[in-house]
Amino acid sequence: MVQDRKSFAAWLQAAPMMLIFGLFFLLPLVFVTIVSAWDYNEYEMLPAFSLRGYTDTFEGCIAELPDLCTILKTYLKTLKLCLLTWGLTLLIGFTVAYFLAFHVRSKTWQIVLSLLCTIPFWTSNVIRMIAWIPLLGRNGLVNKGLQGAGLIQQPLEWLLFSEFAVVLALVHLFTFFMVVPIFNSMIRIDKRLIEAAYDAGATGWQTLVNIIIPLAKPGIVIGSIFVITIVMGDFVTIGVMGGQQIASAGKIIEARLNALQFPAAAANAVILLGITIMIISALTRVVDIRKEL
Amino acid sequence: MSKSSKYNNGINRRAVLKGAAGAVGLAAGSGAITGFPYVHSAEPKVLRYLGTAVNAGDEISKKCLADTGIKIEYITVTTDDVTKRVITQPNSFDVLDTEYFSLKKLVPSGNIFALDSKKIKQFDNITPVFTKGQLPNGKKIGAQGTAPWKVLYLEGANSKKFSTTPTEFVTLIPTVYNADTLGIRPDLIKRPISSWSELLNPEFKGKASILNIPSIGIMDAAMVVEATGQHKYVDKGNMTKAEIDLTMKIMTEAKKAGQFRAFWKDFNESVNLMASGETVIQSMWSPAVTKVRSMGIACTFQPLKEGYRSWASGFCVSKAVSGPKLDWAYEFVNWYLSGWAGAYLNRQGYYSAVLSTAKANMTADEWGYWMEGKAAVGDIKAPDGTILEKAGAKRDGGSYEDRMGGVACWNAVMDENDYMVRKWNEFIAA
Numbered sequence: 001m002v003q004d005r006k007s008f009a010a011w012l013q014a015a016p017m018m019l020i021f022g023l024f025f026l027l028p029l030v031f032v033t034i035v036s037a038w039d040y041n042e043y044e045m046l047p048a049f050s051l052r053g054y055t056d057t058f059e060g061c062i063a064e065l066p067d068l069c070t071i072l073k074t075y076l077k078t079l080k081l082c083l084l085t086w087g088l089t090l091l092i093g094f095t096v097a098y099f100l101a102f103h104v105r106s107k108t109w110q111i112v113l114s115l116l117c118t119i120p121f122w123t124s125n126v127i128r129m130i131a132w133i134p135l136l137g138r139n140g141l142v143n144k145g146l147q148g149a150g151l152i153q154q155p156l157e158w159l160l161f162s163e164f165a166v167v168l169a170l171v172h173l174f175t176f177f178m179v180v181p182i183f184n185s186m187i188r189i190d191k192r193l194i195e196a197a198y199d200a201g202a203t204g205w206q207t208l209v210n211i212i213i214p215l216a217k218p219g220i221v222i223g224s225i226f227v228i229t230i231v232m233g234d235f236v237t238i239g240v241m242g243g244q245q246i247a248s249a250g251k252i253i254e255a256r257l258n259a260l261q262f263p264a265a266a267a268n269a270v271i272l273l274g275i276t277i278m279i280i281s282a283l284t285r286v287v288d289i290r291k292e293l
Numbered sequence: 294m295s296k297s298s299k300y301n302n303g304i305n306r307r308a309v310l311k312g313a314a315g316a317v318g319l320a321a322g323s324g325a326i327t328g329f330p331y332v333h334s335a336e337p338k339v340l341r342y343l344g345t346a347v348n349a350g351d352e353i354s355k356k357c358l359a360d361t362g363i364k365i366e367y368i369t370v371t372t373d374d375v376t377k378r379v380i381t382q383p384n385s386f387d388v389l390d391t392e393y394f395s396l397k398k399l400v401p402s403g404n405i406f407a408l409d410s411k412k413i414k415q416f417d418n419i420t421p422v423f424t425k426g427q428l429p430n431g432k433k434i435g436a437q438g439t440a441p442w443k444v445l446y447l448e449g450a451n452s453k454k455f456s457t458t459p460t461e462f463v464t465l466i467p468t469v470y471n472a473d474t475l476g477i478r479p480d481l482i483k484r485p486i487s488s489w490s491e492l493l494n495p496e497f498k499g500k501a502s503i504l505n506i507p508s509i510g511i512m513d514a515a516m517v518v519e520a521t522g523q524h525k526y527v528d529k530g531n532m533t534k535a536e537i538d539l540t541m542k543i544m545t546e547a548k549k550a551g552q553f554r555a556f557w558k559d560f561n562e563s564v565n566l567m568a569s570g571e572t573v574i575q576s577m578w579s580p581a582v583t584k585v586r587s588m589g590i591a592c593t594f595q596p597l598k599e600g601y602r603s604w605a606s607g608f609c610v611s612k613a614v615s616g617p618k619l620d621w622a623y624e625f626v627n628w629y630l631s632g633w634a635g636a637y638l639n640r641q642g643y644y645s646a647v648l649s650t651a652k653a654n655m656t657a658d659e660w661g662y663w664m665e666g667k668a669a670v671g672d673i674k675a676p677d678g679t680i681l682e683k684a685g686a687k688r689d690g691g692s693y694e695d696r697m698g699g700v701a702c703w704n705a706v707m708d709e710n711d712y713m714v715r716k717w718n719e720f721i722a723a
Contacts, residue, residue, distance in 0.1 A: 042711070043376075043401055073723070138569070161554055161571075244505050244555055245548065245556060247721060255721070257377065260376065
């Protein structure tokens, strides 16, 4: 009897969260999937079953072989940017977290320094991204500086409106999402294990590879999930820093929405969701987060 | 002992939280929380004006408030978002300022309300460029694309079909229009530019830009392709699938070769690209050229031998508008056509739909510079007061007749629009 009451009370307490989750996440997801199978014309959605959203998206994929069709090219480009960003944020994030967790002695300083890292987030994401433009432009600060120092004669064009600029901005914006979970995992590592490794004669590198990285895996995976899901769907940063010339999965959805082709946008959204879920499940197969946490 | 006290603390904290939640719920329910605005019946006249950044002017709204007592609240978004809002949120705006080419999408949706031309005082004075497709002196102008006179009239008050003959139900009351061309930085180009094909000239590799709004960008692309001599279109504003493929193929090759520095969608982006020297030749809108000039940077809205791409915009109301709001909307539109606003827009480089009232609000020198292509007698000032041109300068392109007479096509939504948007996406993704 007590057990029933307790579980009923538990359900009640979980109910608000479940309600919000259901109403604002599951329901819209179901709607988007339904709409993706509707027909459409110039300006409205027609609630008739039609896979036109999907077939239009994949048009030319067989016909244009061996050339890739738009959607494949776009996803390859997005995956490439995602991988580059993930790799760089992992490297930088891991290093920063390692420094914070193991080289900073006092707990106060650890907290102060990690809070310092959050200060850039007090301004809008978009502003921090756009701030790169006057820096990297043809007549921007970096080019002026390099020309003034006599290192180059012509301004470097590839600094802005290129993949370099996109990856730079993405890494700048999202490294912190890697730092925090990895830092979290690292401070939970029992320091005695490191002592034991040292006593057993392990070099610094061996300790890193055999003890710290495996134990920080949950943090790495969580940080990776953050970065990968954000970059896969990003179109603002890739758009602005790429001069609107670099394709991204999110951009297709935005372009279809602008043309009022909602079912096509929904179809692309479902495809994007599917691919992102595949990447994330592959990641969680490497590390089972639930077991480790 | 310590265990039970910890237990006690837990219970107490929980109890406090529960109590607080209950108290807030009680307060909200019983109306103890007040302060919600009380809507008085004598409300001030407010119109929500949905449009792009290009026509939104602080001075216009201030003068409107002073002259008519109507407060204009601007809702400023990009061209595509304006159309999206009309289709999906017709209750979120009152007055709509949009281009004629969007009507092919907006009218069938039934979300806008045709205005009665009989209630517009200056309707008969509206320039025949809109109503008949000819200049005031009778010369016919280019009709390729979604020309305004093709979509100006509706068959009935609630009809969704365009009428080929004039009726009293007007889709958009015309307000402004212009002939657009490429903007250039003459100080960085240093030679005369006279053709649309210069946009693809490898001399400007990495320094060109084109507009990223499919309906308008495709017209610029068509002008460029026709200028290079590779194809002559039957109707640039209504291309066949094969013509669309050809146009996009040429543009994609240029893009892959690195011709374009960036694309722009918002008018401020175009100003920044030109002013910072990132681009030296690009699609541009007249007020952007004015703005770059008022920053002290040389910029020319270059007349080209193949002609201009023209556009026109006007006002209508949302279908949700009725009663007193509809009267205020008519009052606002009538005020807009009565001269002050028209003169303001003329000074930005646009043309007002009713030329006679705008003329009455401009000095003879300004009229001579902006409309007649004469050399300026004194300095010409931008609408915000900064000096645009010194005495003796002539307007790029010349007189009204020269520029509007040189119109080759209008912004368009073509029959193959769906296909065109997909191809445009491929172009962006390439």
